[in-house]
Amino acid sequence: MQPGCAERQRQLGAAFGKLDAVFVNAGIVDLRPLADWSEAAFDRSVAIDLKGPYFLVKALVPLLSNPASIILSGSVNAHMGMAGTHVYSLAKAGMISLARTLSGELIGRGIRANVISPGPIDTPLNDKLGLGPAETKTRAKAVVGMVPAGRFGTAEEIANAVVFLASDECRFMVGSEMLIDGGMSIM
Template identity: 60%
Template sequence: MSRLKDKRALVTGGSSGIGLETARRFLAEGARVAITGSNPASLEAARKELGDVLVIHADAGDVAGQTKVADAIRDNFGGLDAVFLNAGVGDFRPLAQWDEAGFDRSMAVNLKGPFFLVQALLPILAKGASIVLNTSINARIGMPNSSVYAATKAGLISLARTLSGELLPRGIRVNAVSPGPIATPLHGKIGMGDAEIKGLVGQIPLGRRGSPKEIADAVVFLASDESAFTVGSELIIDGGMSTL
């Protein structure tokens, strides 16, 4: 398989879940791959699993740190052809339980950091590069306790359109994938047990959670030249949860 042959790619949050699977697929399709992450142990495990990848320790919510990510890519790859902005945090709380610090952290990691990473990468993005934003169907459905998370993802969906308009003169395309519930460690991290996951699955017309591979397949398409006529789009991958 060589859909990304000789392309240089970055996957943020590439040490677990959707990001790790996408990095794996990018490598299989012939790309040179860099991943970022904030957990040293997870990054080291990903390095051992993936093999020949550039590993960059980075906090997705640290604006100043995004320049360091861009510098590392420039020093090692010279430029970039594909970017999957996947790093994010899922913080779900009732409205009454939110505080400013939690709100700011979600906004920083999910929206502010990715925005400034794109800015930092601008000088090294190749003509015709593809940027893919990992958003969420939470931006489109009224799920309780997801207000801040959904707002950050709605911001990314908007960026897929506005940045496309701004960067298209350079041939740079920006698109988004919006996953529904995916079987990753996230659900455990936010305290969901078997009963909660079963209830969630009950809301999905297909009757199951998606797999990281199903999202990675879509990202590979958007990162490749196969999607050269796809600009500012949002690909919803949720088993029908938001549409039926």
């Protein structure tokens, strides 16, 4: 356990008691061709997109109620072969696998884990890709062209799915993935 982790667990427990649900929504999107990846860049992406969420869940499990729900954030990219997304995609595929393996291990304690895999969502992340205004507009048009629903999803649509997965309405959903991608993964 990381130094200070036990103290943070104690503080969280004192402030909130037992947790009924945890939504682990962490990630960066670093898109580049295979030839442009260094080991340091790879390690950074995997640390943020997979390692960090893994150890956060590990630290929070002792604080979870019975029953409780863990919701992990995956991505439609784990199901697609989009150029330049391989490191991001492999980390998000790891999150999908993590939901299954956590469920297998924790279901006896009343803790279920599932994953939400969004497609393109209209968030401030889209402005952090280092593109100029014209390139951003061109990229957005190209992305929407890959989505049968013809638009970006909204943060509210993802939040609604998280609330559903955290609720007792889906307590039989265990180790599953919910794709919220406007049909992008079926194309």
